[in-house]
Amino acid sequence: MHGDPFGSHRVLEPPRALPQAAERLDNDPSRRFDNEIHLAVETLNIDAASFHQMMAASGEKTDGVANLVKKTVKDRGKQHNPVTGSGGMLLGRVAWVGAGATGRGFATGDRVATLASLSLTPLALSAVHAVRPESAQLDVEGTAIVFFSAPMVKLPADLTERLALAVCDVAGAVPQVQRHTRTGDRVVVIGAGGRSGLLACAAAREKVGPSGKVIGIEPGERFAAELDALGVCDQVVRADAREALTVRQAVLAANGGQEVDFAVSCVTSTGVEPTAILVTKPRGKVYFFAMSTSFTAAALFAEGVSRDIDMYIGNGYVEGHVEATFDLVRRHIALRELLTRRYG
Amino acid sequence: MHGDPFGSHRVLEPPRALPQAAERLDNDPSRRFDNEIHLAVETLNIDAASFHQMMAASGEKTDGVANLVKKTVKDRGKQHNPVTGSGGMLLGRVAWVGAGATGRGFATGDRVATLASLSLTPLALSAVHAVRPESAQLDVEGTAIVFFSAPMVKLPADLTERLALAVCDVAGAVPQVQRHTRTGDRVVVIGAGGRSGLLACAAAREKVGPSGKVIGIEPGERFAAELDALGVCDQVVRADAREALTVRQAVLAANGGQEVDFAVSCVTSTGVEPTAILVTKPRGKVYFFAMSTSFTAAALFAEGVSRDIDMYIGNGYVEGHVEATFDLVRRHIALRELLTRRYG
Numbered sequence: 001m002h003g004d005p006f007g008s009h010r011v012l013e014p015p016r017a018l019p020q021a022a023e024r025l026d027n028d029p030s031r032r033f034d035n036e037i038h039l040a041v042e043t044l045n046i047d048a049a050s051f052h053q054m055m056a057a058s059g060e061k062t063d064g065v066a067n068l069v070k071k072t073v074k075d076r077g078k079q080h081n082p083v084t085g086s087g088g089m090l091l092g093r094v095a096w097v098g099a100g101a102t103g104r105g106f107a108t109g110d111r112v113a114t115l116a117s118l119s120l121t122p123l124a125l126s127a128v129h130a131v132r133p134e135s136a137q138l139d140v141e142g143t144a145i146v147f148f149s150a151p152m153v154k155l156p157a158d159l160t161e162r163l164a165l166a167v168c169d170v171a172g173a174v175p176q177v178q179r180h181t182r183t184g185d186r187v188v189v190i191g192a193g194g195r196s197g198l199l200a201c202a203a204a205r206e207k208v209g210p211s212g213k214v215i216g217i218e219p220g221e222r223f224a225a226e227l228d229a230l231g232v233c234d235q236v237v238r239a240d241a242r243e244a245l246t247v248r249q250a251v252l253a254a255n256g257g258q259e260v261d262f263a264v265s266c267v268t269s270t271g272v273e274p275t276a277i278l279v280t281k282p283r284g285k286v287y288f289f290a291m292s293t294s295f296t297a298a299a300l301f302a303e304g305v306s307r308d309i310d311m312y313i314g315n316g317y318v319e320g321h322v323e324a325t326f327d328l329v330r331r332h333i334a335l336r337e338l339l340t341r342r343y344g
Numbered sequence: 345m346h347g348d349p350f351g352s353h354r355v356l357e358p359p360r361a362l363p364q365a366a367e368r369l370d371n372d373p374s375r376r377f378d379n380e381i382h383l384a385v386e387t388l389n390i391d392a393a394s395f396h397q398m399m400a401a402s403g404e405k406t407d408g409v410a411n412l413v414k415k416t417v418k419d420r421g422k423q424h425n426p427v428t429g430s431g432g433m434l435l436g437r438v439a440w441v442g443a444g445a446t447g448r449g450f451a452t453g454d455r456v457a458t459l460a461s462l463s464l465t466p467l468a469l470s471a472v473h474a475v476r477p478e479s480a481q482l483d484v485e486g487t488a489i490v491f492f493s494a495p496m497v498k499l500p501a502d503l504t505e506r507l508a509l510a511v512c513d514v515a516g517a518v519p520q521v522q523r524h525t526r527t528g529d530r531v532v533v534i535g536a537g538g539r540s541g542l543l544a545c546a547a548a549r550e551k552v553g554p555s556g557k558v559i560g561i562e563p564g565e566r567f568a569a570e571l572d573a574l575g576v577c578d579q580v581v582r583a584d585a586r587e588a589l590t591v592r593q594a595v596l597a598a599n600g601g602q603e604v605d606f607a608v609s610c611v612t613s614t615g616v617e618p619t620a621i622l623v624t625k626p627r628g629k630v631y632f633f634a635m636s637t638s639f640t641a642a643a644l645f646a647e648g649v650s651r652d653i654d655m656y657i658g659n660g661y662v663e664g665h666v667e668a669t670f671d672l673v674r675r676h677i678a679l680r681e682l683l684t685r686r687y688g
Contacts, residue, residue, distance in 0.1 A: 006622070006649055008589055016589055018618060020648060116648045149649040172647075245352055245360055274362060278350070288639070288657070295632070295639040295657055303516070303660035304364060304460045305350055305493040311657040313632070313639055316647035 002100060003033030007147035010122050012077070019147070020120040025077035027122040029143040035100035037146040039092040039112065041123065044069070044138040045165070047088040050081040051136035057083075062131035069138060073125050080119040087118030088136070090144055091155075091165075101148055113165060115322075116150035153322045159329070163336075166343035170196035171325040172316035173289060177203040177264060178324070180285055180312075184211040186260035188251055188279045190241045191267030192216030192233065193223025195343065196289055200264045202335050203328060205232040215254050217241050217275075230334055241267050244274040251279045265290055273298040282308050289314035346444060347377030351491035354466050356421070363464040363491070369421035371466040373487035379444035381490040383436040383456065385467065388413070388482045389509070391432040394425035395480035401427075406475035413482060417469050424463040431462030432480075434488055435505075445492060457509060459666075460494035497666045503673070507680075510687035514540035515669040516660035517633060521547040521608060522668070524629055524656075528555040530604035532595055532623050534585045535611030536560025536577065537567025539687065540633055544608045546679050547672060549576040559598050561585050561619075574678055585611050588618040595623045609634055617642040626652050633658035 003009040007019040010026045019025055029038055046054075051065070058064020073079055080087055094110040106112065114121060125142035132138070146152055155164050173196040181187055187204040191197045193216065204214045216233040218224040219240045228236050237250040251260065259281035265272055265288045273294060276286045286309055288298065298311055318324075329336045347353040351363040354370045363369055373382055390398075395409070402408020417423055424431055438454045450456065458465060469486035476482070490496055499508050517540040525531055531548040535541045537560065548558045560577040562568040563584045572580050581594040595604065603625035609616055609632045617638060620630045630653055632642065642655050662668075673680045 004589075006589075016587065018588060020645070116650075117644070120648055149651075151647065151650045243360065244362060245348075245350075282663070291640050291643065293639045295637045296635050298657050299635065299659060300461070301364070303495065304464055306460075306495045306661050307493075307659070308661055308663045309659065311659055313642050313655040313657055315643060315651070315653065315655055317650050317652055319626070319652045 001033050003035050003147065005035065005148040007120065007150070009033060010145065018120075019078075019122075020117065023076065025122045027073070027077035027124040027145065029124060029145065032096065032098060034098040035148040036098050037094060037101050037104070037106055037152070038096040039090070039114075039144045039146060040095045041090050041092040041140055041142045041144050043091040044079060044118065044140055045088045045090065046079070046136045046138065047081070047084070047086040047118075048136055050084045050086045050088060051133070053081065053084050055133065062133060065131050066128040066138065070125060070128060073123050078118060078121055078123050085119070087120070089114050089116075089118060090121070090123075092144060095143065106152070106154065111155045112152050113155055113168060114144065114146060114150065114152050115168060116146070116152070121146065121150065151317055156326055159326065160340070160344050163340055163344035164326070166195060167199065167325050167329060167339065168322055170199060171321040172314065172318055173200045173264070173266065174203040174325045174328050175318040175321045176287055176314070178207055180287060181207045181262050183207070183209045185262055186213045186215075186255050186258065188215045188217065188260045188263040190217045190263065190265045190272055190276055191290070192236065193218035193220060193227045194266055195339070197266040198227065198230070198335065198338065199325065199328065200266055201227065201232045202230070202332050213255060213260075215251055215260070217247055226338060230338060241275050242269065242271040244278050247275045248278045260284065262287070265293065268292050270294065271297075274301045277302050277305070277307050277309065280307070280309050285310045285312065287312045287314060345377050347379050347491065349379065349492040351464065351494070353377060354489065363422075364461065367420065369466045371417070371421035371468040371489065373468060373489065376440065376442060378442035379492040380442050381438060381445050381448070381450055381496070382440040383434070383458075383488045383490060384439040385434050385436040385484055385486045385488050387435040388423060388462065388484055389432045389434060390423070390480045390482065391425070391428070391430040391462075392480055394428045394430045394432065395477070397425065397428050399477065406477060409475050410472040410482065414469060414472060417467050422462060422465055422467050429463070431464070433458050433460075433462060434465070434467075436488060439487065450496070450498065455499045456496050457499060457512060458488065458490060458494065458496050459512060460490070460496070465490065465494065495661055500670055503670065504684070504688050507684055507688035508670070510539060511543065511669050511673060511683065512666055514543060515665040516658065516662055517544045517608070517610065518547040518669045518672050519662040519665045520631055520658070522551055524631060525551045525606050527551070527553045529606055530557045530559075530599050530602065532559045532561065532604050532607040534561045534607065534609045534616055534620055535634070536580065537562035537564060537571045538610055539683070541610040542571065542574070542679065542682065543669065543672065544610055545571065545576045546574070546676050557599060557604075559595055559604070561591055570682060574682060585619050586613065586615040588622050591619045592622045604628065606631070609637065612636050614638065615641075618645045621646050621649070621651050621653065621655075624651070624653050629654045629656065631656045631658060
């Protein structure tokens with residue numbers, strides 16, 4: 001039997017919904033569709049908001065969290081928190097690869113992480129062995145079903161699991177920066193000192209070369225100093241990214257009075273859309289990676305100041321993104337050391 | 345005196361804010377900065393949400409609305425409704441053009457419409473002559489100050505004022521479609537029967553030519569029939585744009601089993617992001633024009649189904665957009681007649 005690549009063949013209700021929007025999924029691993037991959041699940045990485053909600057609802061007791069997860073998975077066929085609406089991701093080993101999914105390059109026994117949300121992944125649990133609040137993780141036994149279109153990654157042998165997961169989570173940044181910049185380009189990275197910001201700066205440095213320019217915006221002194229030490233930015237501007245006119249002046253000063261070709265926003269705070277727009281030259285591009293980005297704030301501001309620029313909704317999926325990101329981390333020793341110190 | 349192109353020289357409080365975010369603007373027309381244009385205002389087109397709120401707050405009395413507008417303009421130096429946060433636009437005649445703004449192509453006496461929001465436009469009122477609830481307009485006397493970066497358009501002699509304003513409001517659609525499509529491309533327009541949808545379909549038809557394909561998605565039978573009659577679509581699919589899998593099947597059926605190169609969303613309802621993403625082929629583009637678009641819904645859905653596509657935040661400003669749109673309406677007689685019947 002061939003399943004829908006998007007997983008609608010596993011939706012029980014409502015009819016014709018997609019798996020994320022569904023109330024309940026068919027999580028029966030004894031039914032096998034030939035373009036699915038089934039996993040023996042070892043660890044659930046619960047979304048932070050979801051884990052926090054379940055801890056609070058259980059009087060901060062981990063047993064209560066285990067029971068809530070079991071109940072949600074039993075009721076919905078997926079760990080899709082009904083209160084927060086969020087999921088997380090999971091780690092496990094490949095248990096079965098359908099004949100129609102062999103082209104994806106996974107083999108039985110591979111240790112993998114799903115990059116699609118738990119909110120759309122059919123999951124059956126037989127046991128919860130431990131709940132670890134410090135990492136929002138649960139050690140479990142069960143089976144997950146990965147749809148043909150759902151992104152998944154083989155964990156590399158040469159990077160620690162924590163580091164690999166930390167960079168997988170923001171793996172879109174590197175290839176998107178590589179795609180949208182050229183030799184000699186001027187680039188601004190807003191929120192440059194954080195995880196995706198560091199990756200974006202390093203990717204931009206390689207791509208624009210010595211004739212280009214990379215300007216990082218970072219308010220926190222520790223992150224700014226670490227970014228300076230990494231040596232990928234021509235200048236690190238210590239400024240609050242919400243101060244559009246201040247940041248614009250600093251960027252103009254750092255770039256010979258000119259706006260830049262490409263701006264990337266990796267900031268998690270709101271209100272930075274005007275800043276990204278005002279540092280970018282007409283017909284330049286702004287790439288918004290942060291989930292805190294407001295569609296309307298960006299659209300209305302650009303129109304109100306007559307800025308003819310291309311504005312992108314950050315797409316975390318890019319063909320080959322995880323390998324591109326792992327490779328950047330492998331060849332950039334200082335970046336790898338910094339990321340390992342912080343997130344490894 | 346030279347003003348900031350973005351208007352921060354007119355901000356009274358808080359310091360260093362941009363005009364839209366400002367609590368209060370300097371609306372004194374006797375102060376003249378040489379890159380400003382000053383207008384003798386004739387009509388305020390109040391944003392629908394703002395007008396509705398003021399009517400409700402005034403017991404549905406137009407006198408009350410006039411008083412609320414006068415008070416807001418007196419307090420804030422702009423018609424920026426403190427409850428709804430929204431503005432509108434205005435019509436008037438050019439009263440003065442600063443020496444630094446002559447390059448914009450406006451002359452004293454020109455009849456113009458501002459395309460920047462009233463929420464960032466300094467305004468002083470000397471009288472309110474009439475309030476017209478049916479059009480959410482006020483006939484007024486006063487002066488508005490147009491910043492160097494604020495978009496404004498000269499009203500054409502050969503189109504009615506109502507038609508010109510109706511298409512100005514969505515003028516970004518035509519040039520963005522022209523820019524993002526090529527001869528032979530396959531295009532889907534979601535919400536194809538509405539104002540921006542019609543313009544997008546007509547622009548796409550011209551650009552992709554007979555070797556390309558334009559597929560319109562429109563749920564309402566009257567709009568769908570009018571779109572069919574316009575002859576710009578190869579197929580008009582009668583479907584609710586929120587039904588992602590249904591629409592995807594219909595598009596595949598209309599396009600030889602293939603996804604399309606470019607999708608434009610002009611729909612005002614929420615929940616259409618998955619539809620736009622699932623009809624577009626890998627490395628294709630989705631242009632989201634509707635202000636109801638959810639940034640996170642688009643970003644998370646594309647990632648969850650591994651769709652490597654470029655997703656754009658609709659930018660209503662494009663260099664030369666109003667002329668490009670007027671020109672399309674002028675050369676497309678049937679489109680002009682339909683728009684005039686509905687909006688003129």
